[in-house]
Amino acid sequence: MNLNLLRKNTRISFPLVRVDDRLLHGQVIVGWGQSIGICPMLLVSDRVTKDTPLAQTLRQIVPEEQQGDVITLEEAAERWKRGDFKKTRAMLVLETPVDALRLIKLGFPMKSLTLGGLHYREDREEFLPYIFLSEWDFVTLEEIMKEGVRVFCQDLPATKPVPFKGLA
């Protein structure tokens, strides 16, 4: 992928906030991290923070230059308030739409939210091949939009973002 072309043609505002139930993985670390130059790469999840072996694995797989970490929602909001994300190319990955709403309620001012991967489950309906949503996810995303957040679906930088509004 031509990095300069990508940077010229798309205006990306940081920090990027993504919902992905694969957490930190190939698409995120290689697909986004390496092509856009993400730093820091943060998994923001109270659940995973408590799951020490998983959190440790996720910290290990992120290349050093991306400064990977696993932090709680509160910590992410704190870092925002301290101004830690100013002038960074940060990406925050959340496991669920509910976590995104909780992060907003904690005072994290989100401009847009990318749905990067929510995979099939029995209670979820297909919206895109990589986006399946439960009724609860749906209601939560509506709530997030009411907070003034633009919600898009996009798995990789090279694919076109699809506005969530048009899908329902």
Added chain:
Amino acid sequence: MVRALILTHAQLGAELLRSVEKVIGPQSDVAVLSNDGQSLEQIVSGVESRLNDSPSVIFVDFCGGSPYVACKTLHSAHPSCAIISGVNFPMLISFFSKREKLQFSDLIEVVKADGLRGIQIISE
């Protein structure tokens, strides 16, 4: 017999096995899994359902992908399995031809070495 599980993105694992079998014939005690359309949790339970107490080697495509993360989180509960990332053709040929001849600990080292030895550059 040491069992093999090949876990990759898309159909890489299935096609790798199909290609290897073209060279050394049909293999038993091997399963193939893809992460297509699955969350991390679903990949973990898919792998878990295919593991038992017998020694097995899980081949995953690359260090950092969801197949790798899924297997690594399972590893402590299944000490009889080894995970090798960066699966390639020579590695699998080596594994299937040597799994009955070597001790498990030697086998995984030899398989890795053969995988590396299979990478050669032809250049000016």
